[in-house]
Amino acid sequence: xxxxxxxxxxxxxxxxxxxxxxxxxxxYAKAHIPGAIxxxxxxxxxxxLVGTKYVRESRYSAVVAGLDAVGPKLSTFVNTLQSLTQxxxxxxxxxxxxxRSRSMVWLFNVAGFKAKALVGGYKSYRRKAQEYFLQPxxxxxxxxxxGSGKTxxxxxxxxxxxxxxxxxxxxxxxxxxxxxxxxxKQPSTEYFExxxxxxxxxxxxxTYTWVEDESKSIGTVYVPQPFHQQMSAxxxxxxxxxxxxxxNRLVTDYTNCNPDDLIQSVNKISKRLGHDKxxxxxxxxxxxxxxxxxxxxxxxxxxxxxxGLENKKNKPLEVALTGxxxxxxxxxxxxxxxxxxx
Numbered sequence: 173x174x175x176x177x178x179x180x181x182x183x184x185x186x187x188x189x190x191x192x193x194x195x196x197x198x199x200y201a202k203a204h205i206p207g208a209i210x211x212x213x214x215x216x217x218x219x220x221l222v223g224t225k226y227v228r229e230s231r232y233s234a235v236v237a238g239l240d241a242v243g244p245k246l247s248t249f250v251n252t253l254q255s256l257t258q259x260x261x262x263x264x265x266x267x268x269x270x271x272r273s274r275s276m277v278w279l280f281n282v283a284g285f286k287a288k289a290l291v292g293g294y295k296s297y298r299r300k301a302q303e304y305f306l307q308p309x310x311x312x313x314x315x316x317x318x319g320s321g322k323t324x325x326x327x328x329x330x331x332x333x334x335x336x337x338x339x340x341x342x343x344x345x346x347x348x349x350x351x352x353x354x355x356x357k358q359p360s361t362e363y364f365e366x367x368x369x370x371x372x373x374x375x376x377x378x379t380y381t382w383v384e385d386e387s388k389s390i391g392t393v394y395v396p397q398p399f400h401q402q403m404s405a406x407x408x409x410x411x412x413x414x415x416x417x418x419x420n421r422l423v424t425d426y427t428n429c430n431p432d433d434l435i436q437s438v439n440k441i442s443k444r445l446g447h448d449k450x451x452x453x454x455x456x457x458x459x460x461x462x463x464x465x466x467x468x469x470x471x472x473x474x475x476x477x478x479x480g481l482e483n484k485k486n487k488p489l490e491v492a493l494t495g496x497x498x499x500x501x502x503x504x505x506x507x508x509x510x511x512x513x514x
Contacts, residue, residue, distance in 0.1 A: 175277050177288040179296040182263060183373070190257045192264045192287075194276045195294070199267065203362035205297050206370050208265070211252050213272045214241060242275075249276065250283040261286045269293035298362075301369035305396040309377055312508050313403055315385035315488055316411035318348055318473040319418030322384050325411065328501050335381040342367045345391030347384075348473060349440040352391055353426055353433050364393040380508065385410075387480075407511045409504060410488035415474075417495065419466050427462040434462075438469065445472055 177185065186207070193200050193208040196219045200210040214222060218241040226234035253262065262280060264287050266272035273289040280287035290296060316322050323340060330336045344358045345351040352358070359367065375381050385408060388400055395403070413421075426434065434457050442450040449468055456465035491507055493500050 175274075175281065175288055176269075176291050177263060178291050179300050182265075182290050182297075183300070185261075186263055189261045189263050190259060192253065192262055192276070193294075194264060194266050194272050203360050203366060205265070205294065206366055209256060211249055211276070213249075213266070213276055214238070238271075246279060249279060253280060253283075253285065260284070261288075263288055263290060265290035265293045265297070267293050268295055297366075301365055302396075304369050304372050305365075305398045307372075307377065309372070309375075309399075309402055310380045311403055311406035312380050312382050312511070313385050313406050313408040314382055314411065314504075315408045316413070317418065317477045318470060319422045320411050320413045320493065321421060322411065324497070325500065325504065326382060326384060328497055329382055329504065332501060332505060334505065335375050335379055337368070337371045337375070337381055337383050339368070339384055339386055339395065340390060342371065343390040343393050345393070347386060347390055348437075350422075350426055350434070350437040350469070353429050353437065358392050361393045364390075365396055368396065368399070380512065405486070407486060408488035409507050409511070410490050411500075411504075412490055412492045413495075415467075415470070419463060419470055422466045422470065423462050426466070431457050431460075434465070438465075441469070441472060444476075445469070 186205075191205060191208040193204050193210045194213045195204075195210070196212050196214055196216045197210065198216045200208075200212070204210070218238075222234050222238045222241070225237050262285055264273045264277050264280070266276075266289075269290055269292045273293060277287040277289045292299070314322050314326060323338070323346070326336050326338055340346050340351070342359075343364055344355045346355070358364075383403060386395060386400075386403070388394055388397075435454050438445070438450060438453050438457070445453065445468070453465050453468045456462070456468070489507055489511060491503055494503075
C-alpha cells in the first residue's frame with residue numbers, strides 16, 4: 173500500500189478521513205490544518221533535545237534520543253488514535269513530511285490502520301494556501317461606517333445563497349479598537365490564513381463573493397497581502413445608517429461587558445482622540461453614560477472611515493439602510509446586480 177499522499181489528494185480525502193498532526197504541542201498551538209487532531213510524537217522538550225543532538229553531535233545520536241523518548245509511548249499513540257476514530261484510513265502530517273510522520277504512519281499501519289503521510293507535510297499545505305491567495309477572485313466589498321451592522325448584513329446575505337467570506341468572524345475580532353470585546357482569543361496570523369484558505373476552498377471563484385471592508389490588519393492578525401490587494405481593487409457598496417442609530421447599536425453590542433475593557437480600548441486610540449476627549453470619555457464610562465462615551469469614540473472612527481473612502485481607487489456605491497433587514501438585503505443584492513451590469 174502506498175504510504176504517502178499528495179497535497180491535492182489530501183485536500184480531497186481529509187473530509188472523510190481523520191487528520192493527525194504529529195508535531196509538538198507548541199507547533200500545533202501556533203497553527204495547524206483546521207480540523208487536525210494533535211498526537212505529538214515528541215513533547216516540546218523532547219523535540220528540542222533531539223534537535224540539539226542532531227546539530228551538536230550526529231544524526232545517529234538524535235535518532236537514538238528520539239527512540240528513547242518515543243519507545244515507552246508507542247502503545248499510547250495507538251490507543252489514542254483508536255479512541256478517536258473507528259475509521260481505518262487516517263492521514264498524517266508533520267512539518268516537512270519527514271521522519272516524524274513516516275514513523276507514525278509505520279506504527280499506525282502495524283496496528284492495523286491504513287495511514288498515509290502528507291508529502292511535504294504542513295509546509296505543502298501552507299504553500300497551497302499561499303497559491304490560493306494569489307488566485308483572482310470576484311469580490312464585492314461591503315463597506316460602511318462603524319456600527320452600520322455590516323456583519324449582520326453579511327450573515328443575512330448567506331441566507332440568500334450569496335457567497336460570503338466573514339473575515340472578522342475568522343479573526344475573532346470586529347476590526348476597531350473595541351473589536352476584541354466579547355470575542356474569543358484571536359488566532360495567530362498563520363492560523364487565520366489557514367482558516368481563510370479553507371473558506372476560499374469552499375467558494376466558486378467564478379461567482380461573486382461578499383467580504384467586509386477591512387484594513388490590512390484585523391486586531392492582531394493580518395489579511396494576506398495578495399487577497400487584500402484584490403479587496404482594495406474590487407467594487408465596494410457602502411451602507412449608510414444614521415449616527416444615532418449606529419451609536420445605539422454599538423451601545424447594545426459593547427456595553428454588556430466590564431467597563432475596564434471599554435476604558436482599555438479608549439486608551440488605545442487616545443493619541444487620535446486627544447488627551448481631553450480621552451479623559452472625558454473615560455469619565456463618562458465610569459458614570460455609566462455609555463451613549464455619550466460611544467458617541468465621542470464613533471466621531472473619531474467616522475473621520476477615519478471618510479479618509480479611507482477618499483483614498484479608495486474605486487468610488488463606493490452608497491446605499492442607505494432602512495433598518496428593515498429584508499428590504500436592506502433586497503437592496504444590496506439589487507445594487508450588486510447593477511454593478512455587475514456595468
